[in-house]
Structure formats: C-alpha cells, structure tokens
Amino acid sequence: MSGLVVVGVDGSTSSLAAVEVAAREARLRGAGLRVVHAFVVWPATHVPLGPPPLEPPEPPEGGLRDMAHRLVTEAVERARTVAPDVDTSHVVVTAEPVTALEAQSRAAELVVVGSRGMGGFVGLLAGSTAVHLAAHGSCPVLVVREQPHADGPIVVGVDGSAAGQKAVDFAFAEAALRDAPLVAQHAWTTWNAPMPAPQDKSMPYANPPGALAEEEERLLSEALAGRQERYPGVTVEHKVVHGGTRESLIEASRSAQLVVVGARGRGGFSGLLLGSVSQALLHHAHCPVAVVRGAVERH
Known part of the structure; x- marks a missing residue:
C-alpha cells in the first residue's frame, strides 16, 4: 500500500457519497482507504430528570458506539461495492469530528468529506467540518458537493501565486490518474491584474490595447x-477569462468532474487560512472541490 485516503462519515447521504468518491480515489492511487467516524459524548445531556429507572440504562457511550459501528460498517460496505480491490479499514473515535479528521490528515495523502453532515442547517451550504479541514488539514481536502460529471475535465484555478503552485501540481496529478483533460483557468479584471511595464517611460500609465490580457x-x-513535460499524457487547455475568479470557476464547475483551488491565492492575508475563492466554491460549486494548501502552516 503506497498511501492512504481518509474519508469522514456520519451516516448522512452526503457522507456516503463522499465514501464512493474516496473509494475511487484510493483505487486510482493504489492507496488504502480508511473510513473514520467521530462522535462526542456530552454527559450533561444524559442526566435523568425524573426518578431513577428500575433497570439500569445502557451506558450512553455504549449505545452511541453501537450506532457508530453500524454506520461505519455500512460505509465500508459501500466502499467495497465501488472498489472491492481497495484495502479498506475503519476507525471509530470519541472526539470532535474536525479534530479527529485533522489528526488523520497528517498521515493521509487525501481527506474526503461531504459538503454537509447530519447536523447541517438548511441554509448552511458547506458544513463546518469541510470548511475547517480545507483551512487546517495537513493534506489536500476533497469536498463532495454534487455528483461529478464523469466525462468532464479537471478545472484548476490558477492565479500565479507561489501558494497556488501546489494546487496546480495536484490538478495535473489528478488529471493523469483519471485520464481526464485539464482546464487551467485564470481570471482577471483591471482591478486585480498587475500593470505591465510601460513601453514609453515618459507615459508610465499608458499601455497599448491588449497589454493587460497579454500579461x-x-x-x-x-x-x-x-508540468506538461512531467505529465505528457494530460491534455491541457489554457483558459484566460476577463471576469471575477469566483464567478468564473463556479460557472466552470457546471461541466467539470472536479475543481481544484489553492487555500489562499494571490494577495491572501497571512492570517486568513482560507481564501474567498475557495470558500465560495465550497458553498456554491456544482461538482466536488479539492482545496490544496501551499504549505502546512503552524497554528
């Protein structure tokens, strides 16, 4: 086994969809799959309000563990249906889900989660676990939103930042694994584009028409x-869009099987672990989204 893919499950439809995606990813990578369920016992919620019962009740943690093992077993069976040849294991831990999955990410090459779990509110399009892991995980995080278009391209948002280079690497590797075309998309406006050096130094703000687009x-x-030399089998389309980055990537996600972005892009603040583009995609993309951090930040 050359690597490990981790998937978080909670019994929700969203997490079972994530299991299927994770199983396929593990099979493509020749990696093992680990199904993880985490739950927290809140003792205060189990304090009896009336007289003590005649029969001692089952310890609350015991009942939760039985339920946890049942849903994990269901998830493992789902994974083996999708990828029977993948070495699949499971673990149940008593911890906050975000804490447990963040710890698991340290030994994984990819963590997969659903966009919302059982506790997600209707108005919350991206669950707190997904957003937290995208910002803090030690490896790329793949958030499963809607079902991917199997024959669609991999779309990667490119902004030219050093932090975004890891996202580009991940996107090329994914395209090669899936034998899929890659669309490298860069969006710009006159407000965020760097100004090219003027040809006439006596007119520092004058540039010929089209100079910004060429830059x-x-x-x-x-x-x-x-990258093309390292992945000669990947067909790459260069796509430069004059418009907003968030809007253009969300639109591209309509026909994609995966959108890949960096956690923070050009101009990101050092204290902002998840950028506005990645957050927008986690909330509104029409296909799974992979968020790739440039480097593991200590916090």
Whole structure:
C-alpha cells in the first residue's frame, strides 16, 4: 500500500457519497482507504430528570458506539461495492469530528468529506467540518458537493501565486490518474491584474490595447511551466477569462468532474487560512472541490 485516503462519515447521504468518491480515489492511487467516524459524548445531556429507572440504562457511550459501528460498517460496505480491490479499514473515535479528521490528515495523502453532515442547517451550504479541514488539514481536502460529471475535465484555478503552485501540481496529478483533460483557468479584471511595464517611460500609465490580457496570458503560461513535460499524457487547455475568479470557476464547475483551488491565492492575508475563492466554491460549486494548501502552516 503506497498511501492512504481518509474519508469522514456520519451516516448522512452526503457522507456516503463522499465514501464512493474516496473509494475511487484510493483505487486510482493504489492507496488504502480508511473510513473514520467521530462522535462526542456530552454527559450533561444524559442526566435523568425524573426518578431513577428500575433497570439500569445502557451506558450512553455504549449505545452511541453501537450506532457508530453500524454506520461505519455500512460505509465500508459501500466502499467495497465501488472498489472491492481497495484495502479498506475503519476507525471509530470519541472526539470532535474536525479534530479527529485533522489528526488523520497528517498521515493521509487525501481527506474526503461531504459538503454537509447530519447536523447541517438548511441554509448552511458547506458544513463546518469541510470548511475547517480545507483551512487546517495537513493534506489536500476533497469536498463532495454534487455528483461529478464523469466525462468532464479537471478545472484548476490558477492565479500565479507561489501558494497556488501546489494546487496546480495536484490538478495535473489528478488529471493523469483519471485520464481526464485539464482546464487551467485564470481570471482577471483591471482591478486585480498587475500593470505591465510601460513601453514609453515618459507615459508610465499608458499601455497599448491588449497589454493587460497579454500579461495575464503570460502569467498563466509561467504558472504551468514544466508540468506538461512531467505529465505528457494530460491534455491541457489554457483558459484566460476577463471576469471575477469566483464567478468564473463556479460557472466552470457546471461541466467539470472536479475543481481544484489553492487555500489562499494571490494577495491572501497571512492570517486568513482560507481564501474567498475557495470558500465560495465550497458553498456554491456544482461538482466536488479539492482545496490544496501551499504549505502546512503552524497554528
């Protein structure tokens, strides 16, 4: 076994969809799959309000553990239906789900979660576990929102930042594993594009028409440099969009099987662990989203 894919489950429909995606990822990578369920026992909620019963009740933790093992067993069976040849294990821990999965991410090459769990509120489109892991996990986090388009491309958001290079690497690797085309998309506006050096130094703010667009084309090409040689079988489309990054990637997700973004992009603040683009995709994308951090930050 060359690696490990971890999937968090809670019995919800969203988490079972994540199990199927995780099983496929493990099979593609030749990796093992670990199904993880975490729950917290709140003693205050089990204090009897009336007279003590005649029969001693089952310890609350024991009942929760039985339920946890049942849902984990269901998840493992679902995974083996999708990828019977993958070495699948499971673990049940008493801990906050975000804490448990963050710890599991330290030994994994990928963590997969559903966009919402059983406790998700109707108005909360991306669950707190998914958002937290995308910001704090020690490996890439794949959040399963809607069912992917099996024949769609991998779309990667490219902004030219150093932090975004890991996302580009991950997207190329995913495209190679899935034998899928890759769309490298870069969006720009006159407000966020770096100003090219003026050709006429006497007119520092004057540039010929199209200069900004050419500069953004160059930025995209430089950000992808060297990857095509490492992944010669991957067909890459360079796509430069004049418009908002969030809106253009959400639109691209309609026909994609996966969208890949960095946790923070160009101009990200050092204290902001998850950028506005990645957060927007976690809430509104039409396919699974992989969030890749540039480097593990100590916090």
